[in-house]
Amino acid sequence: MTFKLNAFSLALLLAGLATIYMSALILKRLGWTVRWFGILMLALAVWVLGYGAELASTTLEQMLFLIKVEYIGIALIPVIWMIFIIKFTGKEKWLHNKLLYLLFTPPLFTIILVWTNKWHHFHYTATKVDNSGPFPLLDITPGPWYYIFTGYFYMMLAWGIYLMLIRFRKADPIYQKQYKTILLSALVPWGINVMYLMDIRPLGHVDLTPYAFIITGFIISIGLLHFKLFDIIPIAREKVIEVMEEGVLVLDAFKRIIYMNAEMEHISARQSAVIIGEKIQALFPGHHPLQELVAQHVNGAVEITIPDEPENRYYEVKISPFFEKSVIYTGAILLFQDITDQKTAGLKLKQQAEELLALNQVKDKIFSVISHDMRTPLGNLWEILRLMDEEILTEEEFKSFIPLLHTNIGYTYDLLENLLHWSKSQLKGDIMRQTVFDLHTVAEKNNLFFETKAHKKGIQLLNEIPEQTKVFADAEMIHSSIRNLVTNAIKFCNNGDTIILSATTAPDFTTVCIQDTGVGIPPENLDKLMNQASFTTRGTENEQGTGLGFILCKDFIEKNGGRIWIESEVGQGSRFYFTLRTAPTTIYLPGGIANHPDNN
Structure with missing residues (x-):
């Protein structure tokens, strides 16, 4: 060129x-x-x-x-x-x-x-x-x-x-x-x-x-x-806003998204090129309080939760509308501030406060039971022994008190055992030892334990749980639960009544039923039981209860992954149901895999 x-x-x-x-x-x-x-x-x-x-x-x-x-x-x-x-x-x-x-x-x-x-x-x-x-x-x-x-x-x-x-x-x-x-x-x-x-x-x-x-x-x-x-x-938009740690969302008068900064894209997991022009409902479809506040055209703030992995994120959204000539609404700017850390800390403090309150309630219940239910029978025993020691009571008179002493000591033993189990569990001192065991065998042992007591009241105890009904749970907890439920059934049965233990097995759960033909439970007491209220009612022969039996059962059953419920009609008897996990054919143990332990 x-x-x-x-x-x-x-x-x-x-x-x-x-x-x-x-x-x-x-x-x-x-x-x-x-x-x-x-x-x-x-x-x-x-x-x-x-x-x-x-x-x-x-x-x-x-x-x-x-x-x-x-x-x-x-x-x-x-x-x-x-x-x-x-x-x-x-x-x-x-x-x-x-x-x-x-x-x-x-x-x-x-x-x-x-x-x-x-x-x-x-x-x-x-x-x-x-x-x-x-x-x-x-x-x-x-x-x-x-x-x-x-x-x-x-x-x-x-x-x-x-x-x-x-x-x-x-x-x-x-x-x-x-x-x-x-x-x-x-x-x-x-x-x-x-x-x-x-x-x-x-x-x-x-x-x-x-x-x-x-x-x-x-x-x-x-x-x-x-x-x-x-x-x-x-530059407020191109520099300052883009580097802000808060999410910025700008809406027009029709609640359409016209701008979002990079942090807002991260919060919503949506690209601005895709969402620009859509209404805010498209970005936050389920957050009605946010949408309602935007529609009111006023300054305000609202908290929203956005699902995320591994945990939800919490944001405080501050809304500032803007107007042309102070009267014509032209849109709004939304500022999203991440408050997850503060929210999580607050929830943790609330949970700790609730746990502390629950522990204080447990402590109060323990001391209440000790001061009333255990103090009275032990006081009676101490007084009779004092009178005997001071030779104020004759041997014949002392023998006449033996049935009363037997009843009081038996009640105190049951109460002490339940109290120890329950308080240990509530204070997080209980260690779960879940194994596979035969539910029929546990029920049979309980029936043998209560045979004398049931015979005395003229009550028939039947174990209709099929043999080899294998469940996976803490055997000691389930044994204690069945014992408390059978004790309760005997307490509210009369001469000629029947108590039946049965079970139905499904692939995932086995449902256990303890049914009696006793006096039944009034509806108001049913509500108290399911709400874990501690109370006791005298039995058909004026037997005294501990007030902790059903509370203990519910706690143990739920800790083993099951649930418990009651069906009862006054004068027709009661049915206590609870579920346990059915034992798998193969279980995983520390150090390897073991077959179903039928021979354990």
């Missing part, structure tokens, strides 16, 4: 280099919204440098090659301009794939047509060199696509200026000098280019549009150096 520099080409080449320098400055120092302006200036530099080289060329072939290079910048200027304006005016939600395809298709098609023009002449119908001036100039005859692309170029420029004018009217004073600078920068080259297209050409075929960008560069330079243009570009 050969070039013959002149004043016009030299001015453009210098301006192009200055534009590249300014573009590099913007791309290096400023945020992504402003970097699109840097890319715009880079496209302008391609045009300016290419046209400067064209003006220094002397052959048609070289001029046509350089105009192809120029069009790489010329064709991309309108689309880069629009992306910059859309981002600068806060309309990012528009930048979806369909719009980007629509914006980029005409420029790319134009570049292809310019580079292949010699085969179809659709962009330029004719080209030649005009040597009538002080230096050779390219003389072109526009084709159909030239006018189509020019219309597209001006439509993009006009659309951008329109968006800027709208934002200029609503902008805070601190931002208005930015909008003025950008508008002036856009209008200068546009006006020069309009003159060129209207054939108002003081220098003939020389296009003054690239020279106009020298003025644009000058204006931008003043903006950067004097006004520090873009230092206060909605």
Whole structure:
């Protein structure tokens, strides 16, 4: 290539280099919204440098090659301009794939047509060199696509200026000098280019549009150096908001999402490109208190829970609506602050307080039982023994007290055993020793233990639990539970009544039933039992209870993974049910796998 520099080409080449320098400055120092302006200036530099080289060329072939290079910048200027304006005016939600395809298709098609023009002449119908001036100039005859692309170029420029004018009217004073600078920068080259297209050409075929960008560069330079243009570009949105630890969500007047920062994307696990334009219900479908507060258009705060692994996350959402002219609601900004640590600590403190309260209640119950139920029979025993020791009672009189002493000591023994089991369990001192055992054998041992007592009251005890009914639980706890339930059944049965122990086995759980034909339980006492209230009722022969039996049973059954419930009708008897896990055919033990221990 050969070039013959002149004043016009030299001015453009210098301006192009200055534009590249300014573009590099913007791309290096400023945020992504402003970097699109840097890319715009880079496209302008391609045009300016290419046209400067064209003006220094002397052959048609070289001029046509350089105009192809120029069009790489010329064709991309309108689309880069629009992306910059859309981002600068806060309309990012528009930048979806369909719009980007629509914006980029005409420029790319134009570049292809310019580079292949010699085969179809659709962009330029004719080209030649005009040597009538002080230096050779390219003389072109526009084709159909030239006018189509020019219309597209001006439509993009006009659309951008329109968006800027709208934002200029609503902008805070601190931002208005930015909008003025950008508008002036856009209008200068546009006006020069309009003159060129209207054939108002003081220098003939020389296009003054690239020279106009020298003025644009000058204006931008003043903006950067004097006004520090873009230092206060909605940096609150692009810099400060993006690095905030809190999630930021901006809604329009119709509760549609128009902006969310990176932290908000993390909180919601949704990308802004996907959710922008959707209503807040799409982002938080089940959080009705949040949606209701947003709909009220008032300042406020609400707590929400967002499911997450390994645990839920808790957020305090502060809502600040904003109004135009103080009366027209235009949207709201929502600030999401993670309070999971505080919430978890609060829940832990609450749980510890509840546990401490429960332990205090256990302590109070233990001391209450000791001071009343155990003190009275032991006091009676001590008094009788004192009288006997002081020979106030005769041997015959002492023997008459033996049935009473037997009853009191038996009651005290039962009470002490239940009390020790229950208090140990409640104070977290009980160790679970779950094994596979035969429920029929446990029931048989209990029936033998109660045989004398049942025979004395004329009660029949039947064990209908099938042999080899294997369950997986703590055998001692289940033995204690059955013993308490059978004791209770005997207590409320009369002569001629029957107590039946039965069980139904299923793959997962075995259901045990202790049924009696006794006096039954009044509904109000049923409620007390299921609510674990400690109380006692005298039996059919004035037997005294401990008040802890059913509480102990419920606690033991639930610790073994089962549940317990009661069915009873006054005068018809009662049925106590509880479930235990059915023993698997293979169980896992520390150190390996063992077969079902039928032979244990």
